[in-house]
Amino acid sequence: MAKTPPHPPGASEGRKPLSADQCPHLGREYNHFAGPHLENPYPFFEQLRKEAPVTFNPMLGMWLISRYDDVISVLNNPTAYSSAGVATTSVDRLTPEAQAILGPGPIIHDSPLNMDPPVHTRMKRLLQRGFTLAKVSRQEERVRQLTNALIDGFIHEGRVDLVQRFTHPLPAQVILNMVGVPQEDVEKVRRWSGSLFGLIFADIPPTVQPAMARDVVEYRNYCTQLIEQRRRQPQEDLTSDLVQAEPDGEALTMPELISLIGGSLLAAGHETTSAQLSIAVKNLLEHPERWQQLREDRTLIPKALEECMRLEGVAPGMVRTAIQDVEVGGVLLPKGSRLFLVYGSANRDEAHFKDPEHFDPHRENMQHLNFSRGIHFCLGAPLARLELRVALEQLIERIPGMRLVPGQDYGYHQEMLILRAIRQLQVEWTVS
Template sequence: MPVNVQKQEETGVPAHASATVPSPHLGAQYNPFFGPHVANPHDFFEKLRKDEPVTFSPMLNMWLVSRYDDITAVLKDPARFSNRDMLGSGTHLTEEAKAILAQGFDTRHVLLGMDPPDHTRLRRLMNRGFTPARINGMAPFIQKLATEMVAKFANDGRADLVEQLAYPLPAYVILGIMGVPAEDVWKIKRWSADWQQLTFEHIPAEQQVEMAKGVIEFQQYCVRLIEDRKKNPKEDLTSYLVAVEDNGEALTMDELIMAIGASMLSAGHESTTALMANTWKLALEHGMWGMMRHNRELVMKFLEESSRYDSVSHSMIRTAREDVEVGGVKIPAGSRLMLLYAAGSRDESRCPFSSKLDVTREKVPQHLTFGHGTHFCLGAPLARLQYQITTNTLLDMLPDLKLVPNQDYGIWQSIVLRQMKHLRVEWER
């Protein structure tokens, strides 16, 4: 059946499907960008799972999917559910911003928005750069960074663990892996924020032009980095990606820019920042900091339990390639689905007493913080290693951390990630 392209571009739902969209109920109440669903979405997610596990959001023009089994069923079926709209889920771009971005490279080569077989090929090549040996070899560098950063504020009696630790450390780590000069970290953080926000948030029109220019600057930086490694290869992941071949075929410049810029230098640190900060906050809120201090085996177990309990991975988007049924609801071809990872990770059917944060569980049920299936997070082992080393460093150097009371964490959320701007703590000097 033909699809009205203009209608689909505006809403994500083909014109012929509009008659099948039900009158919205809970879906009409959800706003992932502002209000109570940002600060604490879980009461609402519980209602979704119980009453309307698959429901339509007119604001987002997407179907919200909130149960674990429904989400994973979609993720395991790329033949019927495409990633093609993953990178067009946030800002409605102005024509001026579009014209600037059109000067850059093809975003169809971003790993997050690709389908098999193209995704399979690129993922296979990038996986070779994330071997256990390469990841574990970063441990001394991460330990050195964590120790130096904590030492800078250890005698102050007060710190912001986001600004002074969780925000800079993952950026320095990924830049170290890629072989990027440490002095460029703040430029790359700014450019990365421009790219991420234009892709996954609702950005006012008046801010879009400067952010689009930042994206182009970032891509040109990556071009210079790639050209330098072609002439002067080093022992870093950028050099590996420049040289790697698949059946005699090297990565194209578009693929390299998106692999190095979007997948590594941009996405490679934002989620780790959010993960570490939120896990520390939950440990301090729920009185588990002392438990971890005395029993270090709980450090990694708490990461998994806190990720299940309050996932910083908000959602991912898929597009139905054909008329499908999800959770008993018929969804027309061309419709977009917002897979609510944070809701699925706390699904009661997967975890008894799911609304309780309990590090003493015999086994933490599988969660969706790092995704599932073919798009499982490439950097998950590195993120876990950074959390483990940095948390143990804090426990060693600042064992009696407490949250500063009545603080504003500055929680904000994009399509894909829920983050904090601040995590203020204090301790006896």
């Protein structure tokens, strides 16, 4: 399939950009917040790729880009597409009482996710020092300890909601431990961060907003105290890494540090990893032969996890804004167009993946988009992969006979545009 040119041509070619009302109507059917497109969007994605690979969705106010090569062409061209506004942190939609509690300005400083160069370049460079491969590798023993401690808490019960007891708390404990949060503070930090992300991404009832706003203020203060403490007494943790200035004296500001420690690290290191671990285990147990295959050959676990992420990743897509008139998939779009890059569709594109609906842990091409691509490739990918691998290794070793409780509702939900998850995963096994 022909790829979109790296430098998109504009109206100078004599063509006019396509307007929303001129595009195929198929895109108007898409609603990934509810209904069949939430539960199982993949048949619709296949139809999109074949019939309307570039089409407009009025509910989102965005153009859906569903083919792999078109998505890659956008991700690899930050000069034509902006990441600003991927995740809004505005207080405008909150009640006056909640706004007064939060104070002026955004709820929290922007993160690298919705920054463009050169600001993004600086932020990513300073953040990278906490995520070197050597530092991530040194976390394996601690991740395994935390994993086994959680399993110890329910292994004799014979049945458990794996989301509540394992897949949700594990990534939170790992990243909070890396940040330097004491164990006794973990639960309140998780509550505070839940309030933060709720106010940013979710439609929160007015009556609840003031209490959540107070949580956010407490969270900011907690992060500030932790940062100031590490400046005085550095330790072996991520906060200490981030507060250190570069040799030339460049350092992150306090609002930037609070955003990275209180927002970005928990979002990338907790919510997404938790959601992905839940869905990966679900997918493996839904097909017992997959679980059995990993029981017999645990060296397949890393590739099996990559294949799980390709088949059902928790990142439905990502947002970009055209800085100029652009051409995507042969369609000319006007400057200012908002694009939703449908990762869930691109990861099953038959033009890029052979037999894309088939689970194959031996697949040679594992280039899925769950960690994005280009300058915004997720810095936390090595840590997420480590957590996923260790968690699955220990589940298979300690509860090899785990199986799904039949007839359950997994509770798919998507309050955030860029995160799809399940609320529960009921599993059972025979206690020996």
